[in-house]
Amino acid sequence: MSLEGKTVVLGVTGSIAAYKAPPLARKLQSKGAEVIVVMTEAGTKLVDPLTFRSLTGRAVPVDMFEPSTDWQIEHISLSEKADLFLIAPATANTIGKMANGIADNLLTCAVMATKAPVLIAPAMNVNMYENPIVQENIKRLEELGYTFVGPKVGRLATGIEGKGPLADVDDILAKAEELLKGR
Numbered sequence: 001m002s003l004e005g006k007t008v009v010l011g012v013t014g015s016i017a018a019y020k021a022p023p024l025a026r027k028l029q030s031k032g033a034e035v036i037v038v039m040t041e042a043g044t045k046l047v048d049p050l051t052f053r054s055l056t057g058r059a060v061p062v063d064m065f066e067p068s069t070d071w072q073i074e075h076i077s078l079s080e081k082a083d084l085f086l087i088a089p090a091t092a093n094t095i096g097k098m099a100n101g102i103a104d105n106l107l108t109c110a111v112m113a114t115k116a117p118v119l120i121a122p123a124m125n126v127n128m129y130e131n132p133i134v135q136e137n138i139k140r141l142e143e144l145g146y147t148f149v150g151p152k153v154g155r156l157a158t159g160i161e162g163k164g165p166l167a168d169v170d171d172i173l174a175k176a177e178e179l180l181k182g183r
């Protein structure tokens, strides 16, 4: 199993493609990875954290100020535990935050604190994806050493064709394996 002994922190944000994150978590587990899911508030509107809790057997942290969340432990330990930080799907908003040093939720805070490789799988409407601000943010993150997979060209939730849908689970997995090889 190619990901045996590896911990993947899977960040799930508020994209319509969030429904593809549970199968992705499953696939990572089937390759031997320990998967810890962290969600943004918007992400929880699209997929119930209980889904990930059931799949991973772990609490799904969202809010670092929630009294039951020991945020000191959460955001630092998430960052330290990760062999790979995978954000799939990644919204334009979260990409923008990461590119500009904003860490105002548990996910962006943990990403900022990690030394692990960060793999980002964007998913958004084609017009959002082509927006020069989004393109600038992606370019900036790539220059800083973040890795991107997708989006692919396909049919968007709105029915139009374009570049924006989340990369296929197998392509995300292949990129994750590539980044973890030899680590």
Ligand SMILES: Cc1cc2nc3c(=O)[nH]c(=O)nc-3n(C[C@H](O)[C@H](O)[C@H](O)COP(=O)(O)O)c2cc1C
Residues within 6 Å of the ligand: 012, 013, 014, 015, 016, 017, 040, 041, 042, 043, 090, 091, 092, 093, 094, 095, 123, 124, 125, 128
């Ligand atoms: C039904 C629905 C689907 C959405 N899908 C996307 C999407 O695919 N990509 C995206 O960048 N934003 C999408 N958004 C907008 C984000 O949810 C919004 O920008 C949010 O603030 C993102 O927060 P987050 O980055 O903290 O998860 C969607 C919003 C709604 C209501």
